Amino acid sequence: MSMDHFELVSNYQPTGDQPQAIDKLVNGINSGMKEQILLGVTGSGKTFTMANVIARTNRPTLV
Structure with missing residues (x-):
């Protein structure tokens, strides 16, 4: 089985400090x-x- 991308399905959006944390983590990974x-x-x-x-970087991930 092959997955082309990770799709995050949620009724919620990042709030509070989450958007900044996501940006910093993604920038660090990249x-x-x-x-x-x-x-x-x-x-x-x-x-x-x-x-x-994970959704933004689209890299193989083990959770």
């Missing part, structure tokens, strides 16, 4: 950074943030 850390309290939307990063 500039070749091997390691980055996303810190957030329980319920802050880390998984949703990373799903957006």
